[in-house]
Amino acid sequence: xxxxxxxxxxxxxxxxxxxxxxxxxxxxxxxxxxxxxxxxxxxxxxxxxxxxxxxxxxxxxxxxxxxxxxxxxxxxxxxxxxxxxxxxxxxxxxxxxxxxxxxxxxxxxxxxxxxxxxxxxxxxxxxxxxxxxxxxxxxxx
Amino acid sequence: xxxxxxxxxxxxxxxxxxxxxxxxxxxxxxxxxxxxxxxxxxxxxxxxxxxxxxxxxxxxxxxxxxxxxxxxxxxxxxxxxxxxxxxxx
Numbered sequence: 001x002x003x004x005x006x007x008x009x010x011x012x013x014x015x016x017x018x019x020x021x022x023x024x025x026x027x028x029x030x031x032x033x034x035x036x037x038x039x040x041x042x043x044x045x046x047x048x049x050x051x052x053x054x055x056x057x058x059x060x061x062x063x064x065x066x067x068x069x070x071x072x073x074x075x076x077x078x079x080x081x082x083x084x085x086x087x088x089x090x091x092x093x094x095x096x097x098x099x100x101x102x103x104x105x106x107x108x109x110x111x112x113x114x115x116x117x118x119x120x121x122x123x124x125x126x127x128x129x130x131x132x133x134x135x136x137x138x139x140x141x
Numbered sequence: 142x143x144x145x146x147x148x149x150x151x152x153x154x155x156x157x158x159x160x161x162x163x164x165x166x167x168x169x170x171x172x173x174x175x176x177x178x179x180x181x182x183x184x185x186x187x188x189x190x191x192x193x194x195x196x197x198x199x200x201x202x203x204x205x206x207x208x209x210x211x212x213x214x215x216x217x218x219x220x221x222x223x224x225x226x227x228x229x230x
Contacts, residue, residue: 006213038189041230043230044229044230045203045204045229046204046229046230047206047229048148048230052158055157055159058160061154061159061160061164061168061195061219062208062212062219062220063171063192063208063211063219063220063221063222063223064151064168064219064220064221064222065142065221065222066142066143066146066147066172066223067142067220068223068224068228068229068230069228069229069230070228070230072142073142074142074146074147075229076150076154076160076209090218100197100206101194102205102208104229107142107146107150114230116230118205128198130164
């Protein structure tokens with residue numbers, strides 16, 4: 001079966017699902033597209049990007065929390081970013097999808113760029129992942 | 142993240158022109174309102190996400206539902222929120 005998830009390109013011993021996609025938005029009025037490697041996190045109720053990723057775009061603050069993440073870390077909610085990734089449609093064809101829900105922005109650049117369950121739910125997708133084979137798929141449900 | 146760290150983070154955001162001073166002040170005010178009621182919130186809203194916008198309490202089990210509710214009722218106002226008894230990620 002065709003896969004669209006794998007281990008991260010920068011670390012083949014990481015057994016968490018990743019996919020290369022992109023983030024789009026605006027900076028100084030100019031359209032910006034940045035290639036990203038999303039980590040698909042089934043424990044994330046909201047998608048979250050690092051500070052460095054967020055700073056590439058002009059995003060609009062919606063709100064924030066000093067205590068929303070494991071370990072007591074904070075996030076700022078921002079709008080204006082579109083995350084794009086790939087799913088298999090019901091016919092098994094590769095399909096690019098995008099989601100512009102508000103995202104969490106981390107206070108630093110540690111950790112991954114996280115594609116959370118909010119965005120999968122929004123586009124009607126599910127995740128199937130085999131950590132031993134380091135292979136899996138995002139697919140339309 | 143301590144209150145001081147959160148405030149410093151917002152200071153850095155203002156300095157970097159990523160948020161306005163007004164947004165910073167609004168968000169910190171909503172955080173103060175939250176802190177003033179923390180004990181009651183933690184008693185009454187376990188496993189829910191509690192937010193304050195324009196000094197009004199809003200509760201949801203879904204972060205995007207909370208955001209939508211707040212944006213609809215108080216456009217452009219800042220939302221301070223915390224998940225009670227769990228983490229969002």
